Every structure is written in C-alpha cells, then in structure tokens.
Amino acid sequence: MRNTDDFLIFYHLIEQGSFSKAAEQVGLTKSVVSKRITRLEEELGVQLLYRTTRKLTLSEAGEVFFSHAREVYLSVQNAEDAMSGLGxxxxxxxxxxxxxxxxxxxxxxxxxxxxxxxxxxxxxxxxxxxxxxxxxxxxxxxxxxxxxxxxxxxxxxxxxxxxxxxxxxxxxxxxxxxxxxxxxxxxxxxxxxxxxxxxxxxxxxxxxxxxxxxxxxxxxxxxxxxxxxxxxxxxxxxxxxxxxxxxxxxxxxxxxxxxxxxxxxxxxxxxxxxxxxxxxxxxxxxxxxxxxxxxxxxxx
The missing domain is CATH 3.40.190.290 (D-Maltodextrin-Binding Protein; domain 2)
Incomplete structure (x- = not known):
C-alpha cells in the first residue's frame, strides 16, 4: 500500500505550485520534496509532472493521481477537524x-x-x-x-x-x-x-x-x-x-x-x-x- 505521505506531498505541490512552498506545507526541505516526487514517478512508472522554470503542469497520469491525492488530503483534514474540538x-x-x-x-x-x-x-x-x-x-x-x-x-x-x-x-x-x-x-x-x-x-x-x-x-x-x-x-x-x-x-x-x-x-x-x-x-x-x-x- 502506498504511503499516505506521497499523496499529501503531491497534493500540496500542485496546490502551492512550487517545490519550495510545498516543502513549507509538509515540513520538509525543497530537495527532499523533489526527490520524493521523482521516486514516486519511478515507482509508478509514469510521468506525473512537466517541469519548467516558471510552472508545473500535470500530465494525464498526474491529473488522475492528483484527484486521488485530493481525496486523501480531504479525508485527513476531515479527521483532524473532527478531533480538533475535543480539547x-x-x-x-x-x-x-x-x-x-x-x-x-x-x-x-x-x-x-x-x-x-x-x-x-x-x-x-x-x-x-x-x-x-x-x-x-x-x-x-x-x-x-x-x-x-x-x-x-x-x-x-x-x-x-x-x-x-x-x-x-x-x-x-x-x-x-x-x-x-x-x-x-x-x-x-x-x-x-x-x-x-x-x-x-x-x-x-x-x-x-x-x-x-x-x-x-x-x-x-x-x-x-x-x-x-x-x-x-x-x-x-x-x-x-x-x-x-x-x-x-x-x-x-x-x-x-x-x-x-x-x-x-x-x-x-x-x-x-x-x-x-x-x-x-x-x-x-x-x-x-x-x-x-x-x-x-x-x-x-
């Protein structure tokens, strides 16, 4: 089963639009986030992103993976929201x-x-x-x-x-x-x-x-x-x-x-x-x- 972190890192990367901003969201360095995305693409055997110096563009496979990453993020967020009020x-x-x-x-x-x-x-x-x-x-x-x-x-x-x-x-x-x-x-x-x-x-x-x-x-x-x-x-x-x-x-x-x-x-x-x-x-x-x-x- 794939690590939930892979979905969350990918979600924040696309939402933030840059590796540095995504790194801030997940508490990692920019280089670690970049390496995690590269490893993710290698393990899946598909290219998820087209990278240029100005922006990130999703491939067709990336669009599919991002839709699932968003669902994972929302599920985690809902769980945290449900628990946040208990204290x-x-x-x-x-x-x-x-x-x-x-x-x-x-x-x-x-x-x-x-x-x-x-x-x-x-x-x-x-x-x-x-x-x-x-x-x-x-x-x-x-x-x-x-x-x-x-x-x-x-x-x-x-x-x-x-x-x-x-x-x-x-x-x-x-x-x-x-x-x-x-x-x-x-x-x-x-x-x-x-x-x-x-x-x-x-x-x-x-x-x-x-x-x-x-x-x-x-x-x-x-x-x-x-x-x-x-x-x-x-x-x-x-x-x-x-x-x-x-x-x-x-x-x-x-x-x-x-x-x-x-x-x-x-x-x-x-x-x-x-x-x-x-x-x-x-x-x-x-x-x-x-x-x-x-x-x-x-x-x-």
Whole structure:
C-alpha cells in the first residue's frame, strides 16, 4: 500500500505550485520534496509532472493521481477537524434564527438541555418567519422547513414534519366529522397564512400526485399558537404541523380527521455555512438538536 505521505506531498505541490512552498506545507526541505516526487514517478512508472522554470503542469497520469491525492488530503483534514474540538474550551455564544413555530416547541427544551451540558456557551435564538441571510446577518445557523433551494450551505435534516387536520370535540358536537375532502365545504376551516401553498389551499393525496382543495373559514392568522387556540375553543378545523398539536391529540383536546388523506409533509433542517474549521461548539449544538428531534419523532 502506498504511503499516505506521497499523496499529501503531491497534493500540496500542485496546490502551492512550487517545490519550495510545498516543502513549507509538509515540513520538509525543497530537495527532499523533489526527490520524493521523482521516486514516486519511478515507482509508478509514469510521468506525473512537466517541469519548467516558471510552472508545473500535470500530465494525464498526474491529473488522475492528483484527484486521488485530493481525496486523501480531504479525508485527513476531515479527521483532524473532527478531533480538533475535543480539547477546545467550549465557551462563547451561538446565534440561531428559527421560524416562530419551531422556536415555541421543541427548541426551548433542546436549548435548555444543551445549556445544562455546556454552561459556558450562550445561545441567542431569534424567532423570525422571514428568510434570513445567516451569513450577512451574522448567524451561526438557521432552522428551516420545506424544500430547500440550492445553495452553498450545509443542511442537516432534523425531522420530517407531517401535517394534520383536527378540531375540538366541542366543534364536532355542532358539525359531523368530515369523511372526505369534499365534506370540508360544510366546515369552518381556519387558515394558517404562514405556509407556501396559501392560507386556504389544503394539500391532499391523489391517485398519482397530491392536489390542493380550496377551503373557507372565518379566521386566518400567521401565528401558529393563535391558530391552535382557536381550534381548542371549538372555532373550526385547522390544518397544521402535527408537532404543534401532538399533546392536544394525545390528551383528546383535539380530534384528528381525514388522517390518511392529508398529504403535506415538510423536512426540518439545520442550515449552516460551510467552513473547513467549524467550531466544536457548533458541531456539538447541531448534533444535540438532531438527537433531541429524534427523541420527539413520534410528535412529528
């Protein structure tokens, strides 16, 4: 098996563009690096580089070898990054931006547990339903729900949020439970306006693809907690993430209807910028969030 150093020396040589700079990176002399590359070519039986006084050019074989050298370097770097935080002093602050509904449910408990483990780390959580530029506004990470646009950010899936339709027992004393989506025409459907499909368009499963149904009601809001309260007092039906009403459904304060017909399910992600040397506190915090969401998976 070839010595890993051969790959690393070759990687730095190409990245730096000169033997002297590569030598500085790997802690060897320029002459030793030159001899190692010459020996490498002899052992492989191919020419990896075309050398001139002004630059180094890769041969076809060199291109192939460099692609593998880069993979070796990244693997070593990732291993070092993973270990680098283990001896760090875990202190400082973490800034996180989250949608209102996330900030009112699982996250407060998750953050409290994290603070118990790492009391020297301060977590600043801002609740905001707008699309926040986390780099421009100085956040370490964001919690986002739905289909993510292509970007240079890293996304860690925390959970899949299924949506439900439900109402209070008091409401069903006045109106019979709907059996199909067509029955919703006879119901007061309260609207949650903070959703991408529209406040009065509810998503259902179809034979080949989901479809939306236009509903109507006498109340709409962009605040999930207010919508839940309206449902609890019997004002009408709501179409909301299950996690918002999971305890109410379990305790019988709300009753789920059309359970197997509702189609909406959105991913919940922790989003953060790519950086080669991500602080250990951020890695630990994201992993902690993931484990907390896993523990509450039944609520989603």
């Amino acid at each position: 760090e002093s875990l202190s400082g602050s973490i800034r996180i931006t989250v949608p209102t509904i996330s900030g009112e449910l699982i996250l407060p408990q998750a953050i409290a547990e994290f603070s118990d483990k790492y009391p020297e780390i301060t977590v600043h959580m801002d609740l905001d339903n707008r699309f926040v530029d986390i780099v421009e506004e100085g956040y370490d990470l964001a919690i986002r729900t739905g289909v993510l646009p292509d970007s240079s950010f890293i996304a860690r899936r925390l959970a899949d949020a299924h949506w439900v339709i439900c109402g209070a027992p008091a409401y069903f004393e006045r109106r019979s439970e709907p059996k199909t989506y067509q029955d919703l025409a006879d119901h007061n459907c309260l609207a949650y306006s903070y959703q991408e499909t529209g406040a009065t368009e509810w998503l259902f499963k179809g034979p080949s693809s989901p479809f939306t149904v236009k509903v109507a009601g006498n109340f709409s809001t962009n605040n999930a907690s207010a919508l839940r309260r309206a449902a609890l007092i019997g004002q009408g039906l709501v179409y909301v993430p299950k996690v918002l009403v999971a305890d109410d459904l379990r305790e019988g304060r709300l009753v789920e209807v059309l359970q197997h017909q509702v189609a909406k399910c959105l991913g919940i992600f922790a989003i953060y910028p790519y950086t080669r040397h991500q602080p250990a506190k951020i890695k630990l915090f994201i992993e902690h969030l993931y484990q907390c969401y896993r523990q509450h998976e039944d609520k989603f």
